[in-house]
Amino acid sequence: MIEDEYYEPLPRRREEKRVKDRDLYETVEEVFDHRTVLTLYSLIRRRVIKRMNGVVSAGKEARVYLGYGWRGERYAVKIYFTSTAMFKKGILKYIIGDPRFEGFKPRDTRSLIYAWTRKEYRNLRRMHSVGVKVPRPVTYMNNVLVMEFMGEDNRRYPLLIEALPELTREDLETIYNLVLEENEKIVCRGGLVHGDLSEYNIMVKPGIDIVIIDVGQAVPPEHPGFWDFLRRDVYNITRFFNEEAGLENVYEPEELLEVYKECLAEEKGGV
Numbered sequence: 677m678i679e680d681e682y683y684e685p686l687p688r689r690r691e692e693k694r695v696k697d698r699d700l701y702e703t704v705e706e707v708f709d710h711r712t713v714l715t716l717y718s719l720i721r722r723r724v725i726k727r728m729n730g731v732v733s734a735g736k737e738a739r740v741y742l743g744y745g746w747r748g749e750r751y752a753v754k755i756y757f758t759s760t761a762m763f764k765k766g767i768l769k770y771i772i773g774d775p776r777f778e779g780f781k782p783r784d785t786r787s788l789i790y791a792w793t794r795k796e797y798r799n800l801r802r803m804h805s806v807g808v809k810v811p812r813p814v815t816y817m818n819n820v821l822v823m824e825f826m827g828e829d830n831r832r833y834p835l836l837i838e839a840l841p842e843l844t845r846e847d848l849e850t851i852y853n854l855v856l857e858e859n860e861k862i863v864c865r866g867g868l869v870h871g872d873l874s875e876y877n878i879m880v881k882p883g884i885d886i887v888i889i890d891v892g893q894a895v896p897p898e899h900p901g902f903w904d905f906l907r908r909d910v911y912n913i914t915r916f917f918n919e920e921a922g923l924e925n926v927y928e929p930e931e932l933l934e935v936y937k938e939c940l941a942e943e944k945g946g947v
C-alpha cells in the first residue's frame with residue numbers, strides 16, 4: 677500500500693512510540709474518524725513520520741498538518757476528510773476520463789477519497805520528477821498524503837495572494853515569469869494540466885522563488901476536459917497578474933495556449 681522511494685526503516689524504540697501516540701491522538705482525534713487515526717498510526721509504526729504537530733491549514737476538504745520525520749525532517753501531512761459529499765461530486769470529473777484511473781468505480785465516498793489521495797501523490801511525483809517546483813512527495817496511505825514541508829522554521833511560505841501587498845513590481849514580474857515557466861514544465865514535460873492554478877495555490881519563497889501546490893485535480897491530455905482546464909488556468913493566471921498585480925505586459929492567454937499546443941504536438945511526434 678505504501679508507494680515510496682525515500683523511506684528507510686529505522687530501529688524502533690518502544691517508549692518513544694508511546695509518547696508519539698498520545699501526541700497524535702491529541703492532534704487529530706477530534707477532527708478525524710477512527711480509520712484516519714489508524715492510518716496515521718500506521719505511518720508512525722512504519723517510521724515515516726514521528727509525530728504530528730499543529731494545523732497548517734484547515735480547509736473544507738482537507739487539513740494540512742506539520743509533521744516530523746525521525747531524522748527531524750519536516751513534512752506537510754495532508755489529510756482528506758472521507759465524508760464530504762459535496763467534494764465527491766467535484767472530484768469525480770477529474771478522475772473519470774483520466775486513463776490512469778480507467779475502470780475505477782468508487783464503491784463509496786471513502787474509496788473515492790483514497791483514489792483522490794493517490795492521484796494527488798502521483799501528480800506530485802510526476803511533476804517533481806520533471807523538475808517542477810512542487811513539494812517533494814514522500815508517501816501516501818489511504819486519505820493521507822505526506823510531502824515536504826515548504827516553509828522556514830515552522831512557518832509555511834505565504835501564498836501568492838497573501839504575499840501580494842508586500843511584493844514590489846519587480847518581484848511580481850519575476851513571479852509571473854516563474855509561474856509561466858513552471859506551468860510550461862507541468863504541461864510540456866509532465867504532460868499534465870494543473871487544473872486549479874491560481875494565486876491560492878502558489879507559494880512565494882523569499883529570495884524570490886515559487887512553489888506550486890494542490891495538484892490533486894491535474895489530468896493528462898487524454899482527459900476530455902484537458903484543454904478547458906488549461907484554458908481556465910491560463911485565464912486565471914493572466915487575470916491575476918494583469919488586474920490584481922497590475923502588470924501591463926502580460927501575454928495574451930491564447931498566445932500561451934498556442935505554446936502548449938505546439939509542445940504537446942511535438943511530444944506526440946506530430947510537428
Ligand SMILES: Nc1ncnc2c1ncn2[C@@H]1O[C@H](COP(=O)(O)OP(=O)(O)O)[C@@H](O)[C@H]1O
Nearest residue numbers: 732733735738740752811824825826832889890
Ligand atoms: N507542502 C506544504 N508545505 C507547507 N504548507 C502547505 C503545503 N501544502 C499545503 N500547504 C498549506 O495548506 C494549504 C492547503 O493545502 P492545499 O494543498 O492547497 O489544499 P486545499 O486548498 O485543497 O485545502 C495551502 O494553502 C498551504 O497554506
Ligand SMILES: [Mg+2]
Nearest residue numbers: 876877889890
Ligand atoms: Mg489550495
